[in-house]
Amino acid sequence: MDTLNLRTENYFRDLLLIYFARQPLILGTTAAIFLAAVVIAFTSAEVFSAEASILLRSNEFQRSPDTVQETELRAFRVDEQDLRSEREILLSPRVLNGAIVKLSQAGFPYADALTVSNLLSSLTVTVIPDTKVLDLELRRPTPEQATEILDAVIEEYMIERTQILNPERTSDFFAIQAERFRSQLGSTKEQLVEMAAANKTADPRAEIQSNIAFKRILQERLNSLEIEAVQYREELRHLDEALGDDQIRLFSFIGRNDTVSSLVQRLVDLSIERGELARNYEDESRVVASVDKQLLETAAQVRREAIDYRDSLATKLETAEKQQELIREQIATVDSRNVDLQIHDIETDSLNRELELIGQSFSTFFRRNQESQIPNSVDGKVSLFYVSVLSPAHTSGKAVFPNRPLILGLGLFAGFLTGFTLGFIREFIDHTFKVPRDVEQYLGVPLLFSTPLLADSSACKADRNHSFTG
Structure with a gap:
């Protein structure tokens, strides 16, 4: 049996050979990417995060006026659609614009630079799974600014939500519409009378x-x-x-x-x-x-x-x-x-x-x-749902970006991985014999001896380039 077929590959040794063969490329790439990570970690502007949470509670029993003469009790429960609806109200341009106006009226200097699109990109509202809680996070350049803006957004949301779900507002709307149709009834009857008389x-x-x-x-x-x-x-x-x-x-x-x-x-x-x-x-x-x-x-x-x-x-x-x-x-x-x-x-x-x-x-x-x-x-003023601020806007005071340990660690890992990948690609496209056993592996003939190419004074090539005789 041919002894060549019994030999097994030593992949770890191959990786080491690739590393030592392409060491300058691998280390250079690692150093460049790590240096870029250092620059990002120590020169990027800091971003602080303010967080808050809102609890949506259902009014379990609500009087429902299906008829004018009778009222019946029915239960309302908060479902996922209700939570998503509240999220959309929070992220609505009307709420965000109202918060900006409120901050501007309060005299905050940064309010003039705020826009609805700017707030939308920095505000995140998440529905916590299996709960009735909305988690709010706002990222701004300073912790004070993040807290103040998030408080204004929550306050404007509560006001806007009250206006949307206010029964008195609904009653006024129905009254106005009823009066309008009453006027149209009178006008139409007058037209009929005038036509009959004419x-x-x-x-x-x-x-x-x-x-x-x-x-x-x-x-x-x-x-x-x-x-x-x-x-x-x-x-x-x-x-x-x-x-x-x-x-x-x-x-x-x-x-x-x-x-x-x-x-x-x-x-x-x-x-x-x-x-x-x-x-x-x-x-x-x-x-x-x-x-x-x-x-x-x-x-x-x-x-x-x-x-x-x-x-x-x-x-x-x-x-x-x-x-x-x-x-x-x-x-x-x-x-x-x-x-x-x-x-x-x-x-x-x-x-x-x-x-x-x-x-x-x-x-x-x-x-x-x-x-x-x-x-x-x-029952007095009734709402289908009650909204409570479970946790007001607060911040830890620590910047959420840049996270220097994480960025440096990722930079080092990404640099080494990128460098080693480039080295592997270089080795993969290089088809020259690099070690004596390549002769036996690729040519299928026994190796008698090998001599280094002493004419090349380069230390790196002296270790790798040999004259092979088979």
Whole structure:
């Protein structure tokens, strides 16, 4: 069995070899980083910390005004969400800005340089696990400044929290909202009354239906008048044609006039009599001439009656046309009125819906206002949670930064670790033979002897560089 395969690696020796081979690099890196740590530890500005703690206690039994008439007791307990909410109140810009204003009014010289973002970066609020305690820490250049600022923040937090959860403030809000909706109710009702008075109707929809029925009657009457007008025009046209003829016309188509009818009958009788006389007498005879004279007189009388009848028809046509115009105006008036009523109905519906919503809102805020006053009247001022300052702002007086022992220790450790890492990397990328056993390990041949390179006078290389013969 090959003895090379039985050999085990000595890693500790390899590490020592790396250390001694790269000792200048390792020690130089360690010294540089340690020196930087010394500079940081002894030249950095000191930072002091002030700490405080707040306890959040629940009001186990709180009257809940679910209705105005009845109140019931229910329990409130502090949970993690409540603690996080209190933390957000503490870190809110309003609280921090209020603390800055308070410090400025108190005349602290550093207050003018404070900003909300500056305080946010230096203030830490932590919820202690499995407790109802908030731990506050503020870091500032001096212990006095840290304590004063943290006290101001806690004081402003207590004030702001009281304002947020103050039942009287809530009651005032509900009262203001209820009064606003009461005013809107009155204004909307006045608008409805004014609209009803302007349109002179209490029920626009009923009037619209009535107007539609009336319009239907008017339309039927208009159609009838239009038919009559057409008949009158046709009869007038026929009469005008008959009256324009110089011959004797019977005007027998005028059947609705008794006078004309009797004259036409008389004219017919005379015509028959004239025909019978013409068979027995000459046209120049006195008997025939007398009948002819009667015929002419009767025909003239019929024509006069026809003219009178024609004038009466023209009058009727004119009257029918005027009635048509009047009815058309009435229909247009009805249509216009219906449009106005429809607009009024839409606006009324909109106002009624708005009135209903405003009424509901008024009832809600009025009831909430009464409910919000119940805790004050029954139990006095009540809060769901009580906040107590468990530990006021205090400081140990020792700087939390720089921590010289810690920084120096970390600097020394980091320097040595960094230096050794750099040395290991240098050795890892250097593929030359460094010790005699590298020949056997990498070439797989036995080593007979090794001689140092005496030509190199460097002490370091004299220990490491050899001439190997295998």
